[in-house]
Amino acid sequence: MKKLKAKNVKSKLSPLTIVMLVVLVLYSAFLLAMLLWAVLTALKKPLRFLNNTVGLPNPWYFGNVPYVLKNAEIIKEQGVVPFYEIVWNSVLYSVGCSIINTLVTCIVAYLCARYDCKFSKFVYALVLVVMVIPVVGNQTSELQMSINLGLYDKMVGMLVMRASFLGIYFLVFYDMFKAVPMAFSEAAEIDGAGDYQIMVRIFFPIASNTFLTVLLINFIGYWNNYQVPMVYVPNHPTLAEYMFQISTFSKYPFSKAPVQLAASLILLLPAVAIFLAMHKRLLGNLSIGGVKG
Numbered sequence: 001m002k003k004l005k006a007k008n009v010k011s012k013l014s015p016l017t018i019v020m021l022v023v024l025v026l027y028s029a030f031l032l033a034m035l036l037w038a039v040l041t042a043l044k045k046p047l048r049f050l051n052n053t054v055g056l057p058n059p060w061y062f063g064n065v066p067y068v069l070k071n072a073e074i075i076k077e078q079g080v081v082p083f084y085e086i087v088w089n090s091v092l093y094s095v096g097c098s099i100i101n102t103l104v105t106c107i108v109a110y111l112c113a114r115y116d117c118k119f120s121k122f123v124y125a126l127v128l129v130v131m132v133i134p135v136v137g138n139q140t141s142e143l144q145m146s147i148n149l150g151l152y153d154k155m156v157g158m159l160v161m162r163a164s165f166l167g168i169y170f171l172v173f174y175d176m177f178k179a180v181p182m183a184f185s186e187a188a189e190i191d192g193a194g195d196y197q198i199m200v201r202i203f204f205p206i207a208s209n210t211f212l213t214v215l216l217i218n219f220i221g222y223w224n225n226y227q228v229p230m231v232y233v234p235n236h237p238t239l240a241e242y243m244f245q246i247s248t249f250s251k252y253p254f255s256k257a258p259v260q261l262a263a264s265l266i267l268l269l270p271a272v273a274i275f276l277a278m279h280k281r282l283l284g285n286l287s288i289g290g291v292k293g
Contacts, residue, residue, distance in 0.1 A: 038261045046256035064262035067253070072263065074237045074245055081237055090238040092155050093229060097162040098218035106211055108165035109173030110203055114185070123165075124174065130166045139231070146232060153233050161232070169214045176210055177203060212278060220271050239267050 041049065042064050043057045052058060072083040112120040142161075143152070151157025180203060188198045204211070226240035237245075243263060246254040253259045 038264065041258050042262040042265055044258045046253045046258050049256060049258050061258075064259050065266065068259060068263045068266060072242060074242055076235050076237065078235055081235075086237055086239055086242050089155070089229075089233075089236045090223065090240070093158060093233075093236075093238055094219050094222040096155070096159045097222045098215055100159055101162045101164060102169070102211060102215045102218055104163045105165045105167065105169050105214070106173050106204075106207065107199075109170050110177050110199060110207075113174050113177035114199075114203075127166055127170050131168065143231065151232075153235055155233060155236055158229070158233055169218075172210065172214065173207065176207055180206060216274060216278065219274065223267075223271060243267055 037054070040057060041053075043060055043062060044052065045057075045059075045061045046064070048058075069083060072086065074081045074086060108123065112123050146152045146157055146161065149157075151160055184202050185198050188202055193201070224240050226238065226244045229236065229238045230241050230244075243260075246263060247260055254263075
C-alpha cells in the first residue's frame, strides 16, 4: 500500500502538473493585479491619472463612484434615461432572461431525458445541429420577426425571445438527468406520485446545484451583454450599454479612466455579490448518488 501511495504522489507531481499549476497561479495573479489596479485607479482624480497611472492614489479620491451614481444617464430618442432606470432595465433583462432561459432549458432537457421517444430524439438532434450550424447572419430575420410579433423594443419581448432551450446547457442538464437512476421515479410512482410531482419533487432538487450554476453563468452573460439590448430594446438601455457609451462617446469627466473604472466596478458588484452569496452551493458536490435499499 505504501508503494502504491508513493507512486500516486509522484504521478500527481508530474512535470506537466507543475507547469499547469505555475501557469494557473500566474494567470490568477495577473487577474487579481488587474482588478486591484482598477480599484486603485477608480480612487484617483480624473485629471491626475496620466501623471500616476500605476502607483497608489495621491491623494485618495472617493468622489468618482458617487459622481457616476448621481450624473449617469443616456440620451435616447424619447428623452434622457436616468441612472435608476438604467439599473432597473439591467436587473429586469439579466435576471428575467437568465431565469427563463435556464428554466426552459432544464424542463426540456428533463423531458427528453426521461421520455425516450422519437420526438425527444429529434429535439436532441436539433440541439446538436443548431450548435454546429453558424448562426451569424440570422439576426436580421430574428429582428424582423420580433417586429412582426410586436416584441420589438419591449422587455417582455426580450423575455419571450430568451425562452429557448438550444445551447450547450441543454446537454449539461440532459446528461445529468440521464445519470439519475430510474429507481427514483419508479419508487415515486409506486407511492402514487404523478409526472409533475416526480419532476418537481425528485429530479429538480437533484439538479438544484447545476441549475444555480447555469443560472449564474447565464446571469453574468446577460448582465455584461450590451449588443443584444441595443438592437432589440434600444429605448431601454442597460448598464452594459451605458459602459459602452461612456467608453466611446462620452465627454469629460466620463471620458477619463478613473470615472470609467468606477462605473465598471458598479457593473461588477452585483455579479461578485451573487457569487459570494451562492459560492458554497455552486462549488458543492454535484455528484449523484445511487439508490439505497
